[in-house]
Amino acid sequence: MVSYWEQKSFLYHRHLIICGAGFTGLSAAVYYKREHPASSVLVLEKDAICGGASTQNAGFACFGSVSELLADLTHSDEKKVFDLVEKRYRGLLNLRSLLGDDAIGYEPLHGFELFRQGDQLYEHCLDQMGYLNDKLESITGERVYKPADEKISEFGFDNVVHLIENTAEGQVDTGKMYKSLLKLARATGVEILNGISVTGFEEGGHVKVFTDRGSITADKFLIANNGFASTILEGSRTTPARAQALVTAPIEGLKVKGSFHILEGFYYFRNIDDRILLGGGRHLDFEAETTTDRQLNMKIQDDLDRVLREIILPGQQYEVAQRWTGIMGMGNEKQVIAEQLSGRVFCAIRLSGMGLALSTLLGKEIVEMMH
Numbered sequence: 596m597v598s599y600w601e602q603k604s605f606l607y608h609r610h611l612i613i614c615g616a617g618f619t620g621l622s623a624a625v626y627y628k629r630e631h632p633a634s635s636v637l638v639l640e641k642d643a644i645c646g647g648a649s650t651q652n653a654g655f656a657c658f659g660s661v662s663e664l665l666a667d668l669t670h671s672d673e674k675k676v677f678d679l680v681e682k683r684y685r686g687l688l689n690l691r692s693l694l695g696d697d698a699i700g701y702e703p704l705h706g707f708e709l710f711r712q713g714d715q716l717y718e719h720c721l722d723q724m725g726y727l728n729d730k731l732e733s734i735t736g737e738r739v740y741k742p743a744d745e746k747i748s749e750f751g752f753d754n755v756v757h758l759i760e761n762t763a764e765g766q767v768d769t770g771k772m773y774k775s776l777l778k779l780a781r782a783t784g785v786e787i788l789n790g791i792s793v794t795g796f797e798e799g800g801h802v803k804v805f806t807d808r809g810s811i812t813a814d815k816f817l818i819a820n821n822g823f824a825s826t827i828l829e830g831s832r833t834t835p836a837r838a839q840a841l842v843t844a845p846i847e848g849l850k851v852k853g854s855f856h857i858l859e860g861f862y863y864f865r866n867i868d869d870r871i872l873l874g875g876g877r878h879l880d881f882e883a884e885t886t887t888d889r890q891l892n893m894k895i896q897d898d899l900d901r902v903l904r905e906i907i908l909p910g911q912q913y914e915v916a917q918r919w920t921g922i923m924g925m926g927n928e929k930q931v932i933a934e935q936l937s938g939r940v941f942c943a944i945r946l947s948g949m950g951l952a953l954s955t956l957l958g959k960e961i962v963e964m965m966h
């Protein structure tokens with residue numbers, strides 16, 4: 596039920612309505628407003644903060660570890676793989692220039708891929724490192740990967756025998772980044788309504804966007820709800836992919852500094868505020884993790900505890916302070932879907948596991964398609 600006042604002051608016609616106030620939706624809103632200052636842009640967000648992945652992620656400013664890129668090359672062609680790496684890399688530069696390093700808490704602490712005793716993957720990675728460096732040099736201007744075994748003891752790891760460093764990787768403070776983007780969107784004149792769920796849409800002389808608080812019309816409609824796309828878009832080619840994460844309480848004398856990847860990126864951890872933030876393990880229960888339900892999966896959380904205990908913080912005292920999940924959007928390919936679906940409807944979805952890197956540039960590109 597909608598009051599007269601709500602209808603008149605909130606649910607009136609806009610130039611652009613965006614479904615989803617994640618990094619992608621907010622970035623698109625900012626770029627659209629910049630390009631059309633007189634336009635009205637409304638972002639509808641079902642949750643109080645962000646209910647997908649933009650406030651749940653690990654804050655890696657990354658574009659691919661060696662084993663992850665090699666795995667991608669086994670199921671996708673070379674051009675697609677490196678085009679996506681380039682998008683991530685350019686996306687990170689775009690993010691940093693859009694919001695500024697201070698505003699996102701950017702730290703150029705480098706990335707590290709970690710290999711354990713008997714890990715066959717290391718020989719393969721070492722063997723292919725020159726090839727990947729050639730490819731990456733044409734994108735980043737640097738030979739980014741290098742062996743870094745001498746740092747294993749510096750970080751205090753156990754059961755780790757090799758490290759490969761990525762000198763162009765960094766990390767951000769995700770909460771700061773989201774808040775800065777929200778602030779920029781509001782300062783640019785974007786309206787954001789939280790707690791309203793889009794339930795569907797219909798296209799005619801304009802787009803009618805149906806919500807759980809009534810319908811609103813717009814000239815254009817952008818679907819930017821990533822892992823939830825299939826709830827309003829049939830045949831979206833995007834499935835939800837839940838990811839589990841945890842953070843420890845502060846640890847005195849923590850030695851770990853940087854962004855770390857294990858096993859083709861299936862586990863990842865970093866330092867933040869003298870704590871360890873660890874996520875991953877989806878490969879242990881893909882089926883259960885194909886959901887928009889935000890519940891913890893204790894089978895995976897227990898495995899994250901094991902990784903913490905056996906590999907990251909061996910013999911150290913620590914407590915797990917918080918556990919959470921986030922919902923990503925994946926599909927049978929890692930490439931994002933940025934498309935005009937019809938005259939007035941667009942989508943920018945399926946950011947897979949590296950949307951922090953891709954989202955602001957994706958927001959810019961989808962707005963360019965709206966001309």
Ligand SMILES: Cc1cc2nc3c(=O)[nH]c(=O)nc-3n(C[C@H](O)[C@H](O)[C@H](O)COP(=O)(O)OP(=O)(O)OC[C@H]3O[C@@H](n4cnc5c(N)ncnc54)[C@H](O)[C@@H]3O)c2cc1C
Pocket residue numbers: 614615616617618619620639640641642644645646647648649650651652653654655656657791792793794819820821822823826827837838839840874920921922923924943944946947948949950951952953954
């Ligand atoms: C645990 C975890 C760790 C990650 N780590 C990293 C990392 O280190 N680096 C990296 O690059 N990426 C990482 N990611 C991925 C990254 O966070 C996402 O790719 C990115 O946030 C996607 O942004 P988005 O705006 O497209 O989608 P989202 O952030 O999911 O935003 C979509 C929004 O749409 C809203 N919504 C959904 N349906 C509706 C509806 N019907 N009506 C209204 N609103 C709706 C949702 O509530 C959500 O707020 C991680 C993800 C997770 C879960």
